[in-house]
Amino acid sequence: MDRDALRFSGTSRYSRPASRPIAALRNPAACATYLPRQTGGQEGETPAVKVAIQMDPIGPIDINADSTFRIAEEAQALGHDLFYYTPDRLAWQQGRVTARGWPLTVRREVGNHFSLGDEAEVDLAEFDVVWLRQDPPFDMGYITTTHLLELVTPKTLVVNDPFWVRNYPEKLLVLQFPDLTPPTTIARDLETLRAFRRDHGDMILKPLYGNGGAGVFRLTSADRNLVSLHEMFTGINREPLIAQKFVPDVSNGDKRIILVDGDPVGAINRVPADGETRSNLH
CATH class of the missing domain: 3.30.1490.20 (ATP-grasp fold, A domain)
Structure with a gap:
């Protein structure tokens, strides 16, 4: 397929600026234009990034299968500051998009996989990155969160871009x-x-x-x-x-290609378990 097709060039009557580099989480120093609020770090080290994660309740998740937990682990390992909140705690207040939640620490211990700091209300425009990670249902509540999170861009990087999440369901x-x-x-x-x-x-x-x-x-x-x-x-x-x-060949695997700003950066082959048709990851 033409790479421009993967970027959805010309596929919509809406215009939208190009996405900013998602690689900023790993190398924010290279993306300083988009991440102006970095703090800490010695010379030559990756500066800390303020990361907010909008997700479903973290307590019941399966840490061995949940991809949001893996994202949080990676961000924490890179020295970034994590803040966690659930979608029902997102709000618009007098020109600000706010969330009520907690500073978050994660660990790979089943049943003891996270700790929360003191509850606080924060302005999401003061964060460098917001991860939009709650599960469907893709209902009006979900759609409303995408409209609210659009209001913190371009100052804050929202991943994935709420415009595309809303207008291009997979x-x-x-x-x-x-x-x-x-x-x-x-x-x-x-x-x-x-x-x-x-x-x-x-x-x-x-x-x-x-x-x-x-x-x-x-x-x-x-x-x-x-x-x-x-x-x-x-x-x-x-x-x-x-x-x-x-498609019977699903038994051999379902290949998922990961794109960052339209460029392929990796792939996985999801193979169904014995006796299963499905090969989903969460």
């Missing part, structure tokens, strides 16, 4: 590249889903705005559960479902 974004995806339909109508299965046989049915593999089902061409699953999903919410032709 399961809809790939519709711009139909030549790279299996046959797909997005629909709420049962007859449309039935017709898709008649045309393509075995299929995957899942929520449009889910995450972590929750609610993902494989239905064979003879499976009698399509109607029941449709009733369950449509009874839970008002959103369409996504159906895709099942």
Whole structure:
């Protein structure tokens, strides 16, 4: 694929300045234009960065599987200052985007993986980086947080950019590249889903705005559960479902390429566990 396509050049009627270097967390000295509030550090050392993490409650997470915890570990190891808050504690107050939360320390000890400092209300414009890391549902509450976090840019780097998080949900974004995806339909109508299965046989049915593999089902061409699953999903919410032709090669892995500002920087091959169709990471 053309690299410009990966940057979504010309794919939207919205214009948006280019993203700032996410590599700033590892080498903020090279990105001083975007990170003006660095403190501490001896000559030749990486200056400390003020990092806020917006995430779901940290207590119940699985530290061996949660990627947000790994980000926090890495930032802490680099000497950066961590502050943690949950999305419900984000607010707009008289021209400021604020959050009520805690200074955070993390450690790789199951059941004792974090410590919190004194609770405080902070102005997110005083931070260098805000990590937008809460899980879906991708509902109006989630969308509202993206609008609020947009108001602290460009002074503060928000990762990922809330504009793109809101306007390009991952399961809809790939519709711009139909030549790279299996046959797909997005629909709420049962007859449309039935017709898709008649045309393509075995299929995957899942929520449009889910995450972590929750609610993902494989239905064979003879499976009698399509109607029941449709009733369950449509009874839970008002959103369409996504159906895709099942690709047997998923058993060999699902390759995920990591991009930073449109450039590939790494990749992983997610292989399903024995007896599983899903290969999701959290």
